[in-house]
Amino acid sequence: xxxxxxxxxxxxxxxxxxxxxxxxxxxxxxxxxxxxxxxxxxxxxxxxxxxxxxxxxxxxxxxxxxxxxxxxxxxxxxxxxxxxxxxxxxxxxxxxxxxxxxxxxxxxxxxxxxxxxxxxxxxxxxxxxxxxxxxxxxxxxxxxxxxxxxxxxxxxxxxxxxxxxxxxxxxxxxxxxxxxxxxxxxxxxxxxxxxxxxxxxxxxxxxxxxxxxxxxxxxxxxxxxxxxxxxxxxxxxxxxxxxxxxxxxxxxxxxxxxxxxxxxxxxxxxxxxxxxxxxxxxxxxxxxxxxxxxxxxxxxxxxxxxxxxxxxxxxxxxxxxxxxxxxxxxxxxxxxxxxxxxxxxxxxxxxxxxxxxxxxxxxxxxxxxxxxxxxxxxxxxxxxxxxxxxxxxxxxxx
Amino acid sequence: xxxxxxxxxxxxxxxxxxxxxxxxxxxxxxxxxxxxxxxxxxxxxxxxxxxxxxxxxxxxxxxxxxxxxxxxxxxxxxxxxxxxxxxxxxxxxxxxxxxxxxxxxxxxxxxxxxxxxxxxxxxxxxxxxxxxxxxxxxxxxxxxxxxxxxxxxxxxxxxxxxxxxxxxxxxxxxxxxxxxxxxxxxxxxxxxxxxxxxxxxxxxxxxxxxxxxxxxxxxxxxxxxxxxxxxxxxxxxxxxxxxxxxxxxxxxxxxxxxxxxxxxxxxxxxxxxxxxxxxxxxxxxxxxxxxxxxxxxxxxxxxxxxxxxxxxxxxxxxxxxxxxxxx
Numbered sequence: 001x002x003x004x005x006x007x008x009x010x011x012x013x014x015x016x017x018x019x020x021x022x023x024x025x026x027x028x029x030x031x032x033x034x035x036x037x038x039x040x041x042x043x044x045x046x047x048x049x050x051x052x053x054x055x056x057x058x059x060x061x062x063x064x065x066x067x068x069x070x071x072x073x074x075x076x077x078x079x080x081x082x083x084x085x086x087x088x089x090x091x092x093x094x095x096x097x098x099x100x101x102x103x104x105x106x107x108x109x110x111x112x113x114x115x116x117x118x119x120x121x122x123x124x125x126x127x128x129x130x131x132x133x134x135x136x137x138x139x140x141x142x143x144x145x146x147x148x149x150x151x152x153x154x155x156x157x158x159x160x161x162x163x164x165x166x167x168x169x170x171x172x173x174x175x176x177x178x179x180x181x182x183x184x185x186x187x188x189x190x191x192x193x194x195x196x197x198x199x200x201x202x203x204x205x206x207x208x209x210x211x212x213x214x215x216x217x218x219x220x221x222x223x224x225x226x227x228x229x230x231x232x233x234x235x236x237x238x239x240x241x242x243x244x245x246x247x248x249x250x251x252x253x254x255x256x257x258x259x260x261x262x263x264x265x266x267x268x269x270x271x272x273x274x275x276x277x278x279x280x281x282x283x284x285x286x287x288x289x290x291x292x293x294x295x296x297x298x299x300x301x302x303x304x305x306x307x308x309x310x311x312x313x314x315x316x317x318x319x320x321x322x323x324x325x326x327x328x329x330x331x332x333x334x335x336x337x338x339x340x341x342x343x344x345x346x347x348x349x350x351x352x353x354x355x356x357x358x359x360x361x362x363x364x365x366x367x368x369x370x371x372x373x374x375x376x377x378x379x380x381x382x383x384x385x386x387x388x389x390x391x392x393x394x395x396x397x398x
Numbered sequence: 399x400x401x402x403x404x405x406x407x408x409x410x411x412x413x414x415x416x417x418x419x420x421x422x423x424x425x426x427x428x429x430x431x432x433x434x435x436x437x438x439x440x441x442x443x444x445x446x447x448x449x450x451x452x453x454x455x456x457x458x459x460x461x462x463x464x465x466x467x468x469x470x471x472x473x474x475x476x477x478x479x480x481x482x483x484x485x486x487x488x489x490x491x492x493x494x495x496x497x498x499x500x501x502x503x504x505x506x507x508x509x510x511x512x513x514x515x516x517x518x519x520x521x522x523x524x525x526x527x528x529x530x531x532x533x534x535x536x537x538x539x540x541x542x543x544x545x546x547x548x549x550x551x552x553x554x555x556x557x558x559x560x561x562x563x564x565x566x567x568x569x570x571x572x573x574x575x576x577x578x579x580x581x582x583x584x585x586x587x588x589x590x591x592x593x594x595x596x597x598x599x600x601x602x603x604x605x606x607x608x609x610x611x612x613x614x615x616x617x618x619x620x621x622x623x624x625x626x627x628x629x630x631x632x633x634x635x636x637x638x639x640x641x642x643x644x645x646x647x648x649x650x651x652x653x654x655x656x657x658x659x660x661x662x663x664x665x666x667x668x669x670x671x672x673x674x675x676x677x678x679x680x681x682x683x684x685x686x687x688x689x690x691x692x693x694x695x696x697x698x699x700x701x702x703x704x705x706x707x708x709x710x711x712x713x714x715x716x717x718x719x720x721x722x723x724x725x
Contacts, residue, residue, distance in 0.1 A: 232413060236420070236701050240681065243666065244697055247685040248427035326545070333547055334667050338682060353549070357671065359556050366557060372550040379545035 047315060050392040057388020063381035067374070071191045075148040078184035079162040079170060082347050084146070086169070086179040091365045092116060092129050094174040094182075097139065111139040113163075113170055126364070137168035174367035176355055185347050186371050192348035194378065196263055196332045197325035204267035205321060208274025215275065216282025217305065223279075230272045238269050242331065246340040255346045262341050266331050270324055277320045281313040315393035322386035326379040333375055349375050402716055406709055417701040422468050425694040471691070475698075482691030486684070491695045494680065502676040508592065509599045517604045521611025522643060528616065536608060543605030552598045552671040559594065571675075598668050611646060618642035647718075 101110040115135030119128050147157040163170045173182040215226040245265045294308045335341030336350025349371040356368035474480040481491035524533045619642055627637050666678035684692035
């Protein structure tokens with residue numbers, strides 16, 4: 001019974017289909033060997049080949065991976081803890097990191113930063129910083145600094161890099177209003193900002209698959225009701241709705257609860273897109289031959305869905321998720337920026353940008369805008385990754 | 399066509415009712431209300447008369463159950479066009495909103511025109527010259543535009559304008575023109591300030607419209623009818639303008655539906671940064687201060703406008719493409 005039905009396969013179409021998929025091995029495309037490889041390859045293998053051809057998507061996935069690694073190891077990567085402040089260095093400008101030191105013996109590798117000479121401008125009542133080339137603060141790799149617990153579990157006090165003397169000022173990306181190191185804070189923000197996208201997507205995925213699946217599988221009245229709800233939610237302008245809900249979060253909530261509150265609010269809208277995707281997949285697949293065959297064979301409903309239908313649209317869902325994450329990140333950033341999202345002491349990119357809200361602070365300290373760089377990088381790379389996944393999700397199409 | 403419009407209009411009614419319920423729920427969500435704040439101020443020795451408190455409580459039934467409050471609010475709007483009183487500003491909500499809605503609308507409309515003027519030709523260009531240098535260039539710009547949060551762009555533009563052009567940034571008017579009646583000089587002054595918000599609000603929309611236009615047109619360009627027309631010796635320009643662009647325009651029109659609400663809601667964040675005298679910042683402030691009738695009216699109004707915007711674009715689409723009416 002298991003022999004392939006060769007006579008049913010039109011050899012011509014087979015060849016023409018394989019011709020589009022160039023297997024990336026050294027063998028010349030179209031050669032018999034590689035053709036066979038394509039025919040033998042499973043669905044996921046074909047997707048991977050197709051995905052690999054998408055250059056931007058490959059770059060995007062590398063950057064995304066890198067950013068999530070940063071998010072994982074923030075305590076180790078950040079030279080200073082996020083809350084450490086130094087009133088002497090408010091709005092200190094970024095220092096350049098010098099890698100090589102010129103001495104009488106010649107040039108050698110010894111990273112250092114110059115110190116600051118601080119004078120107080122009596123008129124503007126603010127500190128004026130000048131780079132003081134007479135002071136050198138050496139910077140080392142894997143230095144001992146403030147103790148921390150990595151991911152809240154592993155205690156250590158080693159930091160990837162930092163000043164050798166703990167008290168030395170090192171502000172590679174400048175300092176903020178309270179003299180806190182921007183670099184460390186941006187690194188700390190990575191964890192919150194990137195995870196809020198993930199958590200939010202998981203929440204909306206749950207709702208989206210459940211409701212979209214119900215809607216697509218049963219059709220009829222259930223479908224009608226759920227579709228109306230989705231249309232309604234999409235009809236409301238999102239930002240006012242978010243703002244209304246976010247403003248309703250009590251000010252005395254602990255940070256963690258605010259975090260989940262915000263994620264919940266974001267996924268309240270986010271699930272509708274996923275639900276639509278799932279529904280259309282279900283609808284188009286319900287009448288596919290293999291699903292009908294499975295049903296006629298007597299598989300239960302759950303088995304039909306989980307064993308046959310879900311695997312065939314899983315790749316589309318993954319692509320949709322990837323494209324939903326950057327939306328969440330941008331939304332969180334906007335809310336926090338307005339001051340109704342996450343609030344200090346929680347550090348996210350949006351919270352950091354909240355400091356740069358008016359032109360006066362931006363004019364005195366343009367480096368306050370720097371948290372925007374990782375936002376753009378993260379959103380871009382996730383978008384590229386999602387685009388590549390979406391194209392690869394259907395390896396048989398063009 | 400008429401029945402289609404009528405049916406859509408009837409369907410709109412329950413949606414608006416639900417929206418009014420949601421708006422009301424949202425303004426009721428935070429614990430306490432503005433009166434609690436006011437009472438606290440009273441205890442702290444501020445000048446709020448007991449009579450005023452009493453009057454407000456009485457008028458809005460703030461001591462009554464929720465459905466009574468909702469009914470008073472809604473019946474005021476429907477029967478008398480009275481959106482309630484802003485506690486913080488101590489003025490009718492209607493006046494406050496009217497003051498700003500004109501400028502909001504003007505800004506949205508000019509942004510829409512800007513977006514279309516840019517996205518339309520570029521969309522055609524990149525589709526016709528697929529994989530050319532232009533295509534890559536605009537794809538790149540488009541992605542950056544999509545990935546940059548609006549307020550980021552606003553801050554950067556403000557910084558550039560402030561630093562390198564020495565222009566007074568933020569707001570829609572120079573300080574001399576803020577409180578004077580409309581005149582030509584004031585209009586000119588406004589135009590000088592308008593470009594930053596328009597660019598900021600329009601960039602991400604332009605980016606996504608270019609992508610949509612490109613994708614749609616690419617779908618059409620390889621269809622047999624294009625080849626046929628070309629084989630018959632039609633000039634490339636008139637061929638493009640006459641057939642594929644018209645078909646590709648179809649989904650383009652449907653985006654008006656989401657361009658309009660996005661312009662309304664997206665402008666909140668930008669307007670706060672740029673300090674624009676439009677509805678967004680007022681709404682944010684109202685939400686933060688629990689100025690419930692002002693905030694609620696805003697949400698209600700914006701949502702209704704969104705629904706109307708969607709309806710308008712649907713009607714436009716149905717008028718352009720009769721197939722849509724019957725699906």
